[in-house]
Amino acid sequence: xxxxxxKDLICIKKYSIKLLAVVAIYFVIFxxxxxxxxxxxxxxxxxxxxxxxxFSYDELSKWDCFALSLPVTKKQIxxxxxxxxxxxxxxxxxxVLIIHLIENQLEFEELISIYTLGAVALIIPAILxxxxxxxxxxxxxxxxxxxxxxxxxxxxxxGKAGISLGMGLPSESTIEALVKASLPAALIVxxxxxxxxxxxxxxxNI
Amino acid sequence: MxxxxxxxxxxxxxxxxxxxxxxxxxxxxxxxxxxxxxMRLLAKELHIxxxxxxxxxxxLECEGFIETVAGKGSYVSRKNMNLIRExxxxxxxxxxxxxxxxxKSGGITLNELIEMLNLIYNGE
Amino acid sequence: xxxxxxxxxLCKIYKDFQLKNVSFNVPSGSIVGFIGENGAGKTTTIxxxxxxxxxxxxxxxxxxxxxxxxxxxxxxxxxxxxDESYFHGEFKAGDVASILKKIYTxxxxxxxxxxxxxxxxxxxxxxxxYSKGMKMxxxxxxxxxxxxxxxxxxxxxxxLDPIVRREILxxxxxxxxxxxxxxxxxxxxTNDLEKIADYIAFIHNGKIVFEHSKDELLYNYGIIKCGKNxxxxxxxxDIIRIKKDQLGCxxxxxxxxxxxxxxxxxxxxxxxxxxxxxxxxKGEKVC
Numbered sequence: 001x002x003x004x005x006x007k008d009l010i011c012i013k014k015y016s017i018k019l020l021a022v023v024a025i026y027f028v029i030f031x032x033x034x035x036x037x038x039x040x041x042x043x044x045x046x047x048x049x050x051x052x053x054x055f056s057y058d059e060l061s062k063w064d065c066f067a068l069s070l071p072v073t074k075k076q077i078x079x080x081x082x083x084x085x086x087x088x089x090x091x092x093x094x095x096v097l098i099i100h101l102i103e104n105q106l107e108f109e110e111l112i113s114i115y116t117l118g119a120v121a122l123i124i125p126a127i128l129x130x131x132x133x134x135x136x137x138x139x140x141x142x143x144x145x146x147x148x149x150x151x152x153x154x155x156x157x158x159g160k161a162g163i164s165l166g167m168g169l170p171s172e173s174t175i176e177a178l179v180k181a182s183l184p185a186a187l188i189v190x191x192x193x194x195x196x197x198x199x200x201x202x203x204x205n206i
Numbered sequence: 207m208x209x210x211x212x213x214x215x216x217x218x219x220x221x222x223x224x225x226x227x228x229x230x231x232x233x234x235x236x237x238x239x240x241x242x243x244x245m246r247l248l249a250k251e252l253h254i255x256x257x258x259x260x261x262x263x264x265x266l267e268c269e270g271f272i273e274t275v276a277g278k279g280s281y282v283s284r285k286n287m288n289l290i291r292e293x294x295x296x297x298x299x300x301x302x303x304x305x306x307x308x309x310k311s312g313g314i315t316l317n318e319l320i321e322m323l324n325l326i327y328n329g330e
Numbered sequence: 331x332x333x334x335x336x337x338x339x340l341c342k343i344y345k346d347f348q349l350k351n352v353s354f355n356v357p358s359g360s361i362v363g364f365i366g367e368n369g370a371g372k373t374t375t376i377x378x379x380x381x382x383x384x385x386x387x388x389x390x391x392x393x394x395x396x397x398x399x400x401x402x403x404x405x406x407x408x409x410x411x412x413d414e415s416y417f418h419g420e421f422k423a424g425d426v427a428s429i430l431k432k433i434y435t436x437x438x439x440x441x442x443x444x445x446x447x448x449x450x451x452x453x454x455x456x457x458x459x460y461s462k463g464m465k466m467x468x469x470x471x472x473x474x475x476x477x478x479x480x481x482x483x484x485x486x487x488x489x490l491d492p493i494v495r496r497e498i499l500x501x502x503x504x505x506x507x508x509x510x511x512x513x514x515x516x517x518x519x520t521n522d523l524e525k526i527a528d529y530i531a532f533i534h535n536g537k538i539v540f541e542h543s544k545d546e547l548l549y550n551y552g553i554i555k556c557g558k559n560x561x562x563x564x565x566x567x568d569i570i571r572i573k574k575d576q577l578g579c580x581x582x583x584x585x586x587x588x589x590x591x592x593x594x595x596x597x598x599x600x601x602x603x604x605x606x607x608x609x610x611x612k613g614e615k616v617c
Contacts, residue, residue, distance in 0.1 A: 003432035007418075010428065014420040057418050066416035068382040069482075070433050071405035205344070206382045216600065218549040249526075250503040253496075255361060257528035257543055 001072060004080040007063075008054040015053060022046070040096040040114065044121040047092035051085045051125055052144070055137045065206055074201050078133070082194045085125040093118035116179055119186040126186070126193035133200040207236060207243075211252055219254060223262035231271055231282055232291060242272060242280040331394055334358050334480050334512035335379065341387030342374055347536060349374055351388070354531045354541045356480075359509035361502065363527035363544070364516035365607060371536045372516040376484050379514075380410065393479065406435060409473030413485035415465035419458030423451055426472055434476035442475035463494035470501060481505060481513045487522055495519070499526055520603040524548065530603060532610065539610055547606060552586025555579070555597045563593065571613035581616075582609045 012019075026042050058064060067077055096114050100106045127147060132140045209226050211219055230236040243251065245259040252259070263280055266272045271290065274280040309319045335356035342349040349371050356362045366372050378385050381397055390397040392404045417426055423446055431437040446453070449467040457465065466486060473481060481502070487495045503526055505511050517523055523530060524544065531541040554564065557578050568589060570582040582601070583589045590598050 003429045006432055007429045010421065010425050011418055014418075061418045062412075062414060062416050063418070065377075065382065065412060066410070068377075069380045069405065069408065069410035070430075071402045071435075072433060073402065203384065206377060218545065220545065220549075246507045246509065250500070250507060253500065253503065253525060255526050255528045255544060256506060257360065258545055261545060 001076040001080055003070075004067070004072060004077060005083065008080065008084055011054055011057050012050055019046070019050075039099065040117060043096055044089065044092040044117055045124075047088035048085065048121060048124045048128075050088050051081060052128065052132070052137065052140075054081065054084065055132050059137050068206060075198050078194065078197050078201050081129060082125075082190070082197070085129070086122070086190070089118055089121050089125075092121065112179060116182050119182040122186040122190045126190045130193055130196045130200055133197045133204070209248075209252065211254070220258050220261040220265065223248075223252075223259065224265045227262070227266055228269075228271055232294065236282050238282050238284050240282045242282070244279055331358050331510075333391070334393060335514060336391040337375070337379070337388070338390070339388035340375065340378060340385060340390065342378060342383075343386045347371070347374075349378070349536045352533065352536070352538050353388075354538050356512050356514050357529070358512055359506065360528040361506060361513040361515055361526055362541075363520075363523035363530045363603075364514060364533065365518075365520060365523065365530060365603065366533035367607075367611065368518075370533045372533060373484055375533065376482060376514070376516060379482065380405070380408075406476070407479045409476065409478035409481045411466070411469045411473050411481070411483045411486040413488050415457060415460075415469055417457050417468070419456060421457050422455065423453055423457075423468060426468065427475075430472055430476070436476045438475050438477060441477070442471055445471040445474060463490050466490060466494070466498065470498065474501075474505065479511055481511070481515075483513065483515045483517070485517055486515070487517060487519055495522060502526060520607070524603055532607065534611060544603075547603060548600070550585055550587075551601050551606060552583050552589055553599045553601045553605060553609070554581040554583060554589060554593065555599060556581070560596060563596070565592070566616040568592070569616045571609045572616055573609055573613035580609065580613070582606065582613065 023043070023046065026039055029039075058067075064077070068074070093114055096117070097106070097111075100110050100114070124147060128140060128144060131143050135143075207227075207230055209223055211222055215222065217225075227236070227242070236242075242248075242263075245263055246256055248259045249256045263272065263274060267274055267280075271283055272280050273283050305319065309315075333355045337355070338353050340349055340352040347369070352371070352375055354362075364372055364375070377383060379390055379392070379397065381390075381401055392400075393407065395404055397404060427437075427439060427442055431439060446468075449464075449471060451460075451464055451468055451471065457468070460468065470486070483502075487498055490498065499522055502513055502515070506513060515523065515527065527544045529541060530544050530547060532539040554569075555578060556564075558574065561572075561574075561579055564581060568581075568583050568585075570584060572579060572581045583598075586598055586600065589596075
């Protein structure tokens with residue numbers, strides 16, 4: 001399986017110059033707007049995109065057909081992608097942490113939001129990867145857009161609905177509970193997603 | 207040892223190989239005990255399949271020209287070369303007998319037959 | 331070991347195509363040519379041999395082992411070459427080695443580099459910029475570098491110029507010098523198979539039509555060419571397939587020499603793999 005991870009890393013390395021350019025641009029934007037949260041989310045989203053990019057490259061070169069002739073199991077092929085998603089997510093969180101440190105904006109509040117962001121960010125590949133395995137990268141791009149728009153749309157709708165129902169903002173203890181649950185919940189969803197992807201891949205006609 | 211294969215000849219390739227090796231043995235290019243290239247090496251050199259060279263060697267072994275020892279290879283049989291030559295002579299003689307019979311029944315003269323023999327022998 | 335690959339009653343059901351009871355063997359030390367029209371089931375069969383997808387019936391043994399139970403062990407000893415290069419365009423030859431050496435336990439870097447040199451594959455070009463021949467040679471080098479016992483080739487010489495093809499065929503003949511090595515070679519280029527294949531397995535509409543030795547097909551099989559009125563002369567037990575058209579008939583027979591003796595007045599030609607395929611596909615059985 002190490003070989004598979006190496007393959008994806010080499011892939012990304014070749015892609016990384018473009019990536020660094022993108023990150024640099026966002027950095028510049030941040031420097032001018034002072035919006036740290038935006039930058040943080042951007043970095044974590046980019047880390048998710050990296051995994052999806054490896055799928056694109058695989059599809060382009062019909063890698064799977066060859067990979068299945070190698071002494072690796074289908075589970076390992078899927079595991080490699082999930083492993084990468086996890087690593088990139090952690091890396092993303094680390095970078096955000098470092099940036100916050102540099103900007104001296106690292107209070108407990110920020111730590112919590114980075115932690116939550118990192119956990120929630122696992123949900124994105126958790127939803128996307130089985131879709132990619134089922135429908136391929138191209139079709140899944142549509143889903144990707146939906147996934148990003150949906151939370152925003154929901155937030156707006158619930159925001160408006162919540163206020164009209166007289167609910168107001170959730171209490172501090174609720175927020176605390178949600179935060180504590182975010183990582184375990186994310187990990188459960190992530191693991192479930194792995195098993196679903198395995199199932200889809202095992203039954204796929206290559 | 208030279209072996210030359212014709213792709214356009216009607217003769218199967220294994221037969222061409224057999225004939226040429228036989229010829230090498232009879233003429234003396236290959237002597238008793240000489241080791242032949244392995245079937246696989248021969249196939250590679252001639253750019254053909256192993257099953258073809260295998261067939262050629264099997265036919266040669268059947269006719270007593272070579273012996274194949276498993277794991278060691280194939281070599282020219284220690285069979286008496288004279289015996290082989292005599293066998294070929296006998297075969298040629300019987301073919302000539304048929305030719306003579308055919309010629310006589312068709313009214314072809316001895317001289318015409320000799321001329322024909324010259325043409326065929328030298329034309330090859 | 332007798333057979334490198336043993337396939338028994340392999341079945342796979344798709345919506346509009348089926349593999350039905352496909353059975354054939356690849357004897358150890360031999361090259362088996364696998365022929366069939368486009369869509370006949372060659373690539374599906376190969377993918378099932380490699381267990382790339384689930385089969386619907388039958389069993390497959392490779393090196394005497396079950397191809398599902400001992401999948402990983404088996405795949406360490408198989409080298410596969412498909413008709414396209416499956417390495418990402420941005421990779422270089424060295425990247426391929428870095429990946430595969432972590433996957434195959436028997437990866438031989440020295441051998442791989444030696445092959446790259448022999449094949450004149452540049453170290454510094456990215457694969458996207460390789461010619462088709464170079465891509466194929468890289469695939470072959472990477473298939474050979476872990477010293478497999480079995481090579482499975484799916485149209486590995488398609489689209490290559492005759493000179494490169496000849497070089498590649500020689501590589502395969504070299505591979506088979508070890509009598510424990512075997513090759514399953516699926517190809518449309520019947521010319522290549524006529525040169526180096528030992529056996530030919532023919533698949534049509536998802537079924538195996540025959541598996542014969544190549545020499546038997548090329549030297550024993552023959553085609554009787556006659557007019558329609560001479561058809562009645564032919565013993566239908568001799569005829570494998572017959573094709574009738576405007577100008578006459580062609581009948582495929584398994585024993586050319588016997589046919590020549592039996593029908594001395596008819597034209598009986600030697601045949602080629604292409605013609606045999608054509609008669610099986612376009613011709614009909616005689617009832």
